[in-house]
Amino acid sequence: MHPVRSASLTAVVLASALAGCGSSSTEPAAAGSTSATTEASGTRTVQTALGPVDVPQDPQRVVVVQSRALDLTTALDVPTVGATYWSKAVEVPAYLADKVPADFALVGNDDQPDFEAITALKPDLIIGDQTVEKNLATLKDIAPVAAYSTENAEGQFDWRTQLDQVAEFTGHQEEAKKVEADFAATVAELDAGVKTPGQSVIPLRVRADHVRWHLPGTFIGAHVLDSMKNITLPEPTVPSENGRFSIIPAERLDTLSADRIFAILDSDEAYTTLQSQSLWQGLPAVKNGGVCVTKNLDAWILGGPAASKVVAGDVRACLDA
């Protein structure tokens, strides 16, 4: 047994040695608690998800290393010169394409940012979420790194709390207030348009091989649906395995019994396949024309101020129909 014991011992020693040299980063601070203090040097200290960071008073060249943050910085009119990508391989989501400056560049993906490309952009502030920790050592050599916490007080992904933090990092709090007021007005307008208040709505992602019933309060739909007061979002009839959505087995399609279903399509073929199922055809929403179809997948799943406008457009078209 000696060889085995020594092997595992060595592994533990080795692991702790490596753990020791990787964890030189800062301790995580409470999410969303940002406090600013002005200094004479043109920088100020903000509280980030990875501890206090000195950031420029008025950043002029921001790079985001979390693709979802591009919607936040552009909505706040923060000059954003680079971002990592998420959608459809090496692309900015369509609804953000006209919001980035001419010299904007894509700099790798969220997990593996291209450090030299970021350096070449000469940023004065780098913004990411708390997962930027694994690349922090390198990014800090380029510019100050401000990390926001993705989750709100309920532990859910919420672009509104993220927006507040990014506004603190960049000193664009006024813009944040305006964005949030716009969002509240849009939601109020949508609420006013609901003809039968209290109707139930299911956000349903229609994928090639299964459908997902998204839970209320999660990232789906940029928080437009769960901010509306005149609709109800029922809990899925099948328990969720990940706290975000439930995969509905084909045999349980008959439990999607809401007044309206938002079918967020991956493709037309996926929807055709779903429509051919007898249990789907028997649903009340399907029989009564209560299914609204949208192909704005990026906006519905990525979230953010601009995304919420796209989603609101879909919701408006659906409620008017």
Place this chain on the structure above:
Amino acid sequence: MQFPGLVRPVRLGPFSHLVSARAVTVVAALGVAAAVVVVASLALGRYTVPPLEVVQALTGRAEGMAATVVREWRLPRVIAALGFGAALGCAGAAFQSLTRNPLGSPDVIGFSTGAHTGALVAIVFLGGAFSTTAFAAILGGALTAVVVYLAARQGSTTGFGIILVGVAVTAVLSAVNSWILRTADLKAALTAAFWGLGSLNGVQWERVTPALVLLAVPFALVVLVWRSATLLEMGDDAARSMGVRAERTRVVLIVCGVLLTAVVTAVAGPIAFVALAAPQIAAKLTGTPGVEPLTAAATGAFLLAASDLIGQHAFGGTLVLPVGVVTASLGGAYLVWLVVREARRRPAS
């Protein structure tokens, strides 16, 4: 496969090795090729540094961002590629000798899959900080290796038993991995998938230096026990009659092979195919019938460094490929070519 070549004894420490002149030539050629790769890796990048400044940065006479990019980013990255490639090649040689099978690699005892399971748990459930992921990966890989080794000892003491148990355990763990990947939040799943490809993006001295120090000991041990290992390939009884302590040699090979893989995996993730391909490519280049750790290490070093260079620069635009993708594609393509060439050379009978 007759490549007689010139064979002469070379004295290395207390052990005698037979090294052919062709092997020396091959290692020298790989060294030259690796040097070219190192120069290119230091000079190329999306952040443009003029050649003169590269030299100044290396000699410590440059300041500012150019110095950081060359000294703190490009240099540790290419050094890591060479060192990790050598370690993986050596680990592959150890396992191929141990299992007497050219498909042998630390993967057969489930190390990479177990490490991936550990990393998945760390990334999906524990937040995925670098140190947590590295620790969980080593723990997962080492536990898997120990379980496979113990289960194989229960069943059969041959290398074949290890492979069979390894296949079983690997299958279960890859099922666990696909299940976690499938259930997890897409972003976490994607991070875990990237980790699973193996990448040298963002490695710095603070991770490379301790890793290289830790790799040196098992590397040296494998080279030292290699004579016993080759005797062991003839069978336990034959080896014992020549004074080899079979079980001890086997344990040294397994533990060192796992350690070499573990350190690399902790820093860079499970880089595919180098451990499998490097010993085979080296054997075909040197024309020897069996695998050998030093030529395998030289081949592995060149393979990984060249792959990383290709992944970073070959595709232009904003597309950068993780090195593990390139090693798999390139190593696979090269192995295809070797198979074709060998088929052509075989005399028709």
Place this chain on the structure above:
Amino acid sequence: MSTATTASGALAGAPPGQRRGEHPSQPARRPLGRRAGLGLTAAALALAVTASLLVGAAPLPPSDVWAALTGNGSQQAHIVVWELRVPRTLAAFAVGLALAVAGGVMQALVRNPLADPGLLGVNAGAAFFVAVAVALLGVRSVHLYAVFAFAGALLVTVLVYRITTATARPPSSAQLVLGGVAVGAALSGITSALSVLNPDAFDQMRFWNAGSLANRSIDALVPLLPFLVVGLVLALLAGSSFNALALGEDSARALGARVSTTRVLGIVAITLLAGSATAIAGPIAFVGLMMPHVARWMVGPDHRWILAYSALLGPILVLVADVIGRIATPGELPVGIVTAFLGAPVLLVLVRSRRGRP
């Protein structure tokens, strides 16, 4: 022959210890004859089929299922049973049979009990084509995934065969496997890159990769049936030649076996069977590797019997795994994950029992 680490050395034949296990003389181990055993296995298969019709996400009592099967049930029960459970059971049956027989042929062909149909590049080819379809062509349809998977499996196997037949002489089994592994590795690198660099494609691939029988309609199954039947017939035709081949290629030739014909027949059979199975369900682990082992353990080294038993054992494993997957988690555990969990302990037991053999 001192070192077995060259490609031709170790892969062409199993290591010495294994070769003994390959041809055990063990008449006393079987209290029942092979035919009686076949009957028992068929009975177990019938049970598995019944379970697959009775169990599912929709809470239907057995009486309702029976009523639906005989045409008397409620409309909902009728839909669930006839549109969902019957096609799914047929798909599980076809996939299990195809993979297990393909595995039996593969192991006989390369005389290596570790061989799995995936070694010829079937899974790698299917995954590569599906990844190209998903990431580059924007395909999002289960039917088209099946088309691409089948085409990929076929083309890549042909490619592997072409690569290794670069000379006039047919390639050795070892070269075939090495070629398959090499092509598989090269493709899997590109497959990973395609899926990981495009998050939405990755999201599709992570579900396809797990291997699933959910939402498989009868329309997806029927076009593949001819290929399955042809593959099965070819496999059984080649079965008797495999016994001669097991003695080594030269001995087989001396006995009058047509080695190269047998090999080509075998490869075509593997490709059709495993390709269809992967097209239906995605990559399913362990059935092709595992079930021929169990069959060999039950009936000894005669390849005709191994193939016959594999054809019954494969569907049992896949059906049982699928039934367990339906109730294991609310969103259903994919069948490919459950087969690995069921198969691995069996393989471990087989490894242990091998030790006591002569």
